[in-house]
Amino acid sequence: MTKIGVLGLQGAIREHIQSIEASGAEGLTIKRKEQLDEVDGLILPGGESTTMRRLIDKYDFFDALIDFGKQGKPIFGTCAGLILLANDIVGQDHAHLQLMNMKVERNAFGRQKDSFEAKIDISGVADDFEAVFIRAPYIVEVGDNVEILATYRGNVVAAQQGTFLCSAFHPELTNDHRFTNYFVQLVEEVKKTLASS
């Protein structure tokens, strides 16, 4: 069975595991970098990106996560996870994992009082998807090789670059598992390709 990890340092971990399992794969909470060898794909969950980065450094996850992505294994970053994937962050000198060619802005929709839900269409994934945005970022610019999957009021809120997927909203907070399912399928396809190469 396809096994998908959720980086388990902080944030909405349980919800992602449930969503992975509802999509027919096995979920594993990753607390140690050695566990990355056991999974075919990885979700970087929502939480506080500054806190997660501190813990990523503390537990020596940084290079291991980049290697995981560079091996061609899929990674899906939601909210804080999207920030971790970007190679440029508005107002910050340093980005984090820099696996996706895009510029993002933290808390771009505002503080908690501006957090909202809206129905959006995710190209090739789902129409009328109930998206929950919490102190959410958005993508300000994308590189040539990045495909825009969804926008909200003109701002890019979901994108894909090969095996890397990201969303500014939280697909794990509703019972609609279509977006997670899309990621699970991506992981399954890549797993087959990597096995035959």
Next chain:
Amino acid sequence: MSNLGTDRVKRGMAEMQKGGVIMDVVNAEQAKIAEEAGAVAVMALERVPSDIRAAGGVARMADPTIVEEVMNAVSIPVMAKARIGHIVEARVLEAMGVDYIDESEVLTPADEVYHLNKRDYTVPFVCGCRDLGEASRRIGEGASMLRTKGEPGTGNIVEAVRHMREVQSQVRKLVGMSNDEIMTYAKNLGAPYEVLLDIKERGRLPVVNFAAGGVATPADAALMMQLGADGVFVGSGIFKSDNPENYARAIVEATTHYQDYELISKVSKGIGTAMKGIEIGTIAPEQRMQDRGW
């Protein structure tokens, strides 16, 4: 079309804080230390609970200048406390754009009968609880997050442990009940029936429940996580210890890896002295903060 302040958005915000530590801070400098150490949010207030306890008198919402200063200093969420039932303090904090309001027994209550109707607000609320009845009443009023009350400002974990165990054991009891037993359980707990039904169906509380009120060491934080807390609030424990940077970092790590005892021993080494604690029995009954709230 978009919807602001829905239950999902308010409760979801607290979900993002899970596994993390929320630290009390009284100025921008402390807020930066907390953020640097890996706090998931800070609670901006005028005095930490142990100082409120020592100062006596009426404890109110912090001066908005302090809250604003903290909001400008960090990019993590900022929470602030309003007095129980103080509609205007809560509205002022909401207007300032704080990310979460704690309707808190640490401050002197403004209303001795009613809590805030938290459903009226766009900003989410966290409230204290000692048992499932209190937890369910707060959820019924619209709280999006819970925390144990413990006994704030004591550095003594015993009350937080009592409250966490009580809530957990009552949830387990409820989940094992048949539906025809729930109304009487609701009556006995003083809990809204519908909230109990919802908890039974989910098999757990519908909102996250953090530990608060007495966490003073990394081991205390890990203990509360093991008892089922979703995360930890540390009030006086950090900035009343003799090395706040060390304590802040060590408590964050112990919360993340609460079952890794070697790691907890490592992070607890040589971090200085914890805050001085207070034995609960020496606190006069009228000085107990946990009895505030109805």
